[in-house]
Amino acid sequence: MRFEAITIKDIATALGLSTSTVSRALRDSHEISVETKKIVREYAEEHNYRPNPIALSLKEKRSRSIGVVVCEIANSFFSQIINGIESIAYDRGYNVIISQSHESYKREVLDLSYLASRSIDGLLISVAMETTNFDHLKSLHDKGLPIVFFDRVVDDIDTHKVIIDNSTGAYNATVHLMKNGFKRIAIVSISEHSFIAQGRLNGYKKALQDNNIPEDEKLIRYCEHGGQNYEELEQVMDSLFSQKKKPDAVFAGSDTMTMGILRYFKSKKMKVPDDIALVGFSNSENADLLQPALTVIKQPAFEMGKKATELLLKMIEAKRQDKTFENYVLPAELVIRESSEKK
Amino acid sequence: MRFEAITIKDIATALGLSTSTVSRALRDSHEISVETKKIVREYAEEHNYRPNPIALSLKEKRSRSIGVVVCEIANSFFSQIINGIESIAYDRGYNVIISQSHESYKREVLDLSYLASRSIDGLLISVAMETTNFDHLKSLHDKGLPIVFFDRVVDDIDTHKVIIDNSTGAYNATVHLMKNGFKRIAIVSISEHSFIAQGRLNGYKKALQDNNIPEDEKLIRYCEHGGQNYEELEQVMDSLFSQKKKPDAVFAGSDTMTMGILRYFKSKKMKVPDDIALVGFSNSENADLLQPALTVIKQPAFEMGKKATELLLKMIEAKRQDKTFENYVLPAELVIRESSEKK
DNA sequence: TTGTACGCGTTATCAC
DNA sequence: GTGATAACGCGTACAA
16 A cells, blocks of 8 residues: 655646646745646645655755664653654754664664665764764764764764763762761762763762762772663672672662662662662652652753754754864752652 | 765766666676676775665655654653564664654644655554544545554544553453452543543443442543643542542553552552552553552553554555454553552 | 756666 | 666756
């Protein structure tokens, strides 16, 4: 079954006009008589004519669609970002094509080759946790595809970037824990290589320094796959809590890990916050409904999507290439609830 | 900035061949000499040639992309469905364009006109809660656009449909509550007009009947907007609990409402399940982490997405129109946790 | 004011 | 075995 639409040619034949006349009439050209315009428009309206966007794309060499690559749309943080992206893109007449990498490098490369072959006009991407080789992105960037990175950016590709102030977010969370009397604060972070992990770790370390608490390497742990599979997280947590001097608080570096760690504590019958405090990055809408209500660092995801899209459309629609790029930093917000306050 | 790719013409010029020869060489036609093929292929490889899908679409009158309309991707149920859709679509070389209606009729109509104008080959849709007039869908259907409905289907449009066995799901949940000693079980349902609400309500009523408990209209409530805004839900809950004979259990008709109702109980300091039991439809990955861990009716979302996509691609790729349509029903699973068990 | 011809990238058809 | 041409739907420079 194929879905066939009416074309300019159909209208022209039906009305005994040429296609160019019809085309111009529909575009309200001043060189067409009012009467002809009226006839054409009425016929087009009646038959619900819509210009074929594919033909237009071919002609204009642009598809009016932008590609988005995130790890997972089922993650609140990313679905909120996508809402932000759409809010701008649709208003400006751009189509959004979403792909998921599921944190896999292989899948990301595949997604990208797919999107590129779909002739997108630009790309918004938050790279997968696994990705350490950026050649696939560099090659697209070199070919001139406008790219804006958000959240998980690639340092050595020169383009617009929209990030969260991970360092300050982590700093505030750590200070908050210390103010509430926690002494041995562990950090469970996503992949060590990631830009984000670095920022969060720096904030954490700075908070310790500023409060004259010595760093303890034994309290710093990484999940290569960002806790996507619970087993990885469980192993890390087991090793963390099998130490003699156990942590009294955990700071989790991502939404998935925050939930995973809470699940771990439940399974071990560890009471939060009495036995152990928990603070984590999360954009979950339901953090207040958890047991206990979770103190989170919430990121302005919607804003991030909006900003990244604005920058991308600016690049796409620019007449000439601009060599100065923005590095836009958005603040994260600490939302204090039960999980971090000693009773 | 525009991103320009290499074309067949470029290859032809560079190699001193005609475009048709290059085209045939790339498609491994037997009428091209092995040598020419080799030269062409190597050049194409080296310059990373990719056929322009837009030109192909124009020629083939198909875009190899399918449109998806859901209310909200931030909802686990729908994001899991989308994962199912992608798992099939990408394998078969189809692109997925996702739109959100945010439960708004107006937005749905807009999304659809947008998708149709993007010349999608087919449509997967779960209609918005607000939608009661289906002319926009009928018109597309009449024009021959292949459509498969999932979850929230439209009864009087004749095409494939993939649904959950809402009735049995609701029946099992209600029976479970009764077995646990709850007597006055209220149901808070999504929009009364919806197909789904009817199924869930029927299951609920049948469970009461089978156990000789009389129906009580005062225990049956609706949220027109499916609890998208908390105020609506709050009003409904207030009226439900301002009655003399209060319910001792609530059965919630959607993910959003399940979470909203739990939030309501917390705000009113009502203990679940001691003061009031709660069971609801939900596909949240974190229902076990809530306070209390939530008994839910979980839907096979991933499967649903897969099945709907398979049916759609079958329609799209069928040579002639098939007039017999499937009405595929998937089972829902009751996952029992604390929120429904009296201590 | 309207029509003709061309090009966007590709492939199918026909010619050589 | 290879090349020329037409066609997909559209907009526009040029011609009338």
